[in-house]
Amino acid sequence: MTYAAAPGDAGSEVVADLATGLGVPTDGGRTWTYTLKPDQHFEDGSVITSADVKYGIERSFAADVVVGGPTYVVDLLDDPANVYGGPYSDVHPEKLGLATVETPDDRTLVFRLNRPYADFDHIMALPSSSPVPREADTGADYGEDPVSSGPYAITTVDDVLGITLERNPAWDRDSDPVRTALPDRVEIRTGVSAAGRDQRVIGGAADLDAMTAGVTPETLPRIEADDGLQARTDRTTSGTVRMLALPVSVSPMDNVHCRRAVSAAVDRIALTDALGGPEVVSAADSLWPRTMPGFAAPSAGSESGPAGPELAQARAELAACGRPEGFTVRIATPNDQRPLQVARTLADGLGEIGIEGVVVGLDPSTYYTSDIGRPGNVTAEQYGILVIAWTGDLPTPSTYYPPLVNPVQPTGSANYAQISGPDLSALVNTALSASDPSTALNTWRTVEETLLDLSVYLPLLEERVVLIAGERLRNAYVHRTYGGYDLAVLGVR
Numbered sequence: 001m002t003y004a005a006a007p008g009d010a011g012s013e014v015v016a017d018l019a020t021g022l023g024v025p026t027d028g029g030r031t032w033t034y035t036l037k038p039d040q041h042f043e044d045g046s047v048i049t050s051a052d053v054k055y056g057i058e059r060s061f062a063a064d065v066v067v068g069g070p071t072y073v074v075d076l077l078d079d080p081a082n083v084y085g086g087p088y089s090d091v092h093p094e095k096l097g098l099a100t101v102e103t104p105d106d107r108t109l110v111f112r113l114n115r116p117y118a119d120f121d122h123i124m125a126l127p128s129s130s131p132v133p134r135e136a137d138t139g140a141d142y143g144e145d146p147v148s149s150g151p152y153a154i155t156t157v158d159d160v161l162g163i164t165l166e167r168n169p170a171w172d173r174d175s176d177p178v179r180t181a182l183p184d185r186v187e188i189r190t191g192v193s194a195a196g197r198d199q200r201v202i203g204g205a206a207d208l209d210a211m212t213a214g215v216t217p218e219t220l221p222r223i224e225a226d227d228g229l230q231a232r233t234d235r236t237t238s239g240t241v242r243m244l245a246l247p248v249s250v251s252p253m254d255n256v257h258c259r260r261a262v263s264a265a266v267d268r269i270a271l272t273d274a275l276g277g278p279e280v281v282s283a284a285d286s287l288w289p290r291t292m293p294g295f296a297a298p299s300a301g302s303e304s305g306p307a308g309p310e311l312a313q314a315r316a317e318l319a320a321c322g323r324p325e326g327f328t329v330r331i332a333t334p335n336d337q338r339p340l341q342v343a344r345t346l347a348d349g350l351g352e353i354g355i356e357g358v359v360v361g362l363d364p365s366t367y368y369t370s371d372i373g374r375p376g377n378v379t380a381e382q383y384g385i386l387v388i389a390w391t392g393d394l395p396t397p398s399t400y401y402p403p404l405v406n407p408v409q410p411t412g413s414a415n416y417a418q419i420s421g422p423d424l425s426a427l428v429n430t431a432l433s434a435s436d437p438s439t440a441l442n443t444w445r446t447v448e449e450t451l452l453d454l455s456v457y458l459p460l461l462e463e464r465v466v467l468i469a470g471e472r473l474r475n476a477y478v479h480r481t482y483g484g485y486d487l488a489v490l491g492v493r
Helices: 008-012 050-061 072-077 139-144 194-203 220-224 256-265 268-274 311-320 337-353 367-371 375-381 422-433 437-454
Strands: 024-026 031-035 101-105 108-112 152-158 162-167 185-188 233-245 281-283 328-334 356-362 383-390 457-468
Touching: 050 072, 050 101, 050 108, 072 108, 194 457, 220 457, 233 337, 256 311, 256 337, 268 281, 268 337, 268 457, 311 337, 328 337, 328 367, 328 375, 337 356, 337 383, 337 457, 367 375, 375 383, 422 437, 437 457
Parallel strands: 328 356, 328 383
Antiparallel strands: 024 031, 031 108, 101 108, 152 162, 162 185, 233 383, 233 457, 281 457
């Protein structure tokens, strides 16, 4: 699977890639069957089979060898009664011992999930579903020179010059409805600073910045002063929402009225200004990113700009929570410029209603894993407000909301608010298993409304990026799923 080559919401639509069509669900969404297109080849000319796809998926189970990346495929295919450790410890003669994936013939794959999952096609669009020929697998080093099944193959890798891709002669353009792959050769220059990438694209030495992070704040004034450069830019939200998590294990955030007091006191106008203005961030009154399908239009209060604080309401909530004079709260944040600015601006605003925010800057490299990803540490350190940035792995609510509300784990927990309850769990399970898209969408909206009503996650801002295209670039549009220009269809003049 992959995503449609199209701008706007259409780019969030999952479409068939190596398969002949979308997966066929049975057994209430627990079993998914795919049929591969005939005569698809690796770069060496060998035919891609269902066994190659299964082997590629099996590699994700070898967490000690294949490190990093989303674990959805493992979570959905894992069988606690028959634990699978990946192909490198597999005793099967062909290293195909994962029982929950069946290959009845060379073109058919049957996935038996451990629970219903209506968005499984999206999971199959992840790189973990790419076919891998077992004979070519080099373990942890495979990613440095993977065997291509697409329009390009790696021909050279140089620490100084970067990576060169050239046309894969085994690729069949007629069988690939997604990629036009117009250039015959692609050169990727690595090791270039963000400012250096901006200058190369502006000056014509590069056609685009593949990092999709947008131009640096230092480059923006140059673009704003040049009509020609402005004509080559696209401005879009990134899908990353800066928000607050209010852990219910930490007093007084165990009281919903204290949480609502914080929510009402948030000054998104001040936060927008602190982070560089509306060119850099958009005020958010929803946890739902603008780039994710199903996003609703902003509320009337934020139509003309970001909402300021509601201090009278905040003071009323303080009285309701038994803290009319306010309280002191520790605000945890990564010790980086932008999140620190968020925390300090937030603390200033909370001071208007008597809440003293004590900002605690923590090591960014351990912040999400060890500092706030361990609920016991959050409680012990009495972090009552956590500054976080949240992005979904895929363009669907099913990968955006569940981690925020999943059962709290002692380590590696993304349920930073430590919220739980049977009603919330039932909503999430209903949304995940709903075969009707409108039912799923409405249920996710109810999840969103529930979290906002409980004030356990408070949306602040959504990051924006300014992308600039090189002078030669053609067919450039922003692909919402990838957050940058769609590499599948680009050409140069």
